[in-house]
Amino acid sequence: MDKLDIQILSQLLNNCRKPDRQIGSEIGISGVAVKSRIQKMIDKKIIQEFALKIEPHVLGYSVLYFVVTGKDSDDILDKIRLVGEPFFVVPCVGGITVCSIVVKEDPSKKMEHAKNLLRDVRVLSIFEAKNPEIRSDLTKTDIEIIDILLKDPRQKIEEIARQSGFSTKTVARSLEKLQNDEAIQFTAIYNPKEMGDVIPFAILVGVRGDVKRTLARLDKEFSGSFLQNPFVHMNQIVLFMHTDNIYKMDDTSDRVSDIDGIDSIDLFIPKKATFLHKWVHDAIIQAKKSKRLHLAPEIHS
Structure with missing residues (x-):
């Protein structure tokens, strides 16, 4: 590359x-x-697929994040599936697996259940992702279009209209709305192993104080190394970065930790990444049964 x-x-x-x-x-x-x-x-195979990432909170789910160590990531995933549906899974260098699951029931009880299931592996971190208060007003029309986009987010407007039965004007209006929705991201899944000399990595940043101010400092200093826009959640920022040298990566990590307002950092080098959509399909099935045009209030209930 x-x-x-x-x-x-x-x-x-x-x-x-x-x-x-x-x-x-x-x-x-x-x-x-x-x-x-x-x-x-x-x-x-650098780009594996194009994907639609939806914040689970807007579809009525809570989210639990796990950072665990263990050689068999498939076994870890099988255990986690007993607690909730996987949202994404990222095996990393060093036997570390970062993943999240969506749950409908009490997240604190689910978290305790997960800890018991994972007692034979080392759990580095497990926490509930608090609702980021992202506002989303999805209609039944949007849900129908999202259902089609899950197969291929880059589909042409005309093809989406053909499959949905909506007019191209209706589809175009919904797509514009979805692309401006903070809870929905049209993205891609890449394979780090096929990227040659390019090394993608992520830095999980814990922030004390003003998150927006800290993010602005990070953007000013490191935007040239961003592979994609940072992800912000409560008092945490995830920096998605790239380098051509592992020693530069270590240097970048040190420089990030020196930024005023940074409380902690964790460095991850992904081996692959997977988005799983079963929970989205389940939410869509329930949403389609709704008698309301605007679905957010009903889905949240």
Whole structure:
């Protein structure tokens, strides 16, 4: 991968529906060249798939995060499935697995159940992700379109209209709304093992004090190394970064820890990442049964 490939991948991670021509305009090449490079990254398995990431809270779920160590990540996942449906799973270098599950019932009871199930592995961290108070007003029309987009978030408006029976105007209006919705992200899943000299990594930052101010400092200092936009949740920030040298990665981690307002940092090097959508399909089935046009209040109840 060269610098242009990294820039294109970064754009797709932040919004995989962004038009090739617009990406090209922003990085200084033609839309045709962007399309060609995207196809090459797909062919080389750098881009595994395009994905729709939905914040579970807006569909009425609580979220539990786990950071555990153990050689058999599949076994860990099988145990966690006894507690709730997996949301995402990221095995990392060093036998560390970062994952999250969605649960409908009391999250504190589910957390205790998970600890008992994982007593034979080392649990580095387990916590409930508090509701980030993201506002989302999904309608039944949006839900129908989301159901189609889960198969391929980059589908053309005309194809979505054909499958849904909605007009292209209705589909275009819903897509614009969804792309501006904080709770929904059109993104991509990449394979770190196929990225050559590019090393993706993540830094989990614990913040004391003003999170927005700390994020602004991090953005000013490290935006050139961001692979995608940081994820902010309560008093934590996840920085998704890249480097071409493992020693630079360690240096970056040290520099992040020196930023005023940083309370703690944890460094993770992913081996792969998986989004799982069974819980979304279950939520969509329930949403389609609703008699209301605007579904958020009913889903939250």
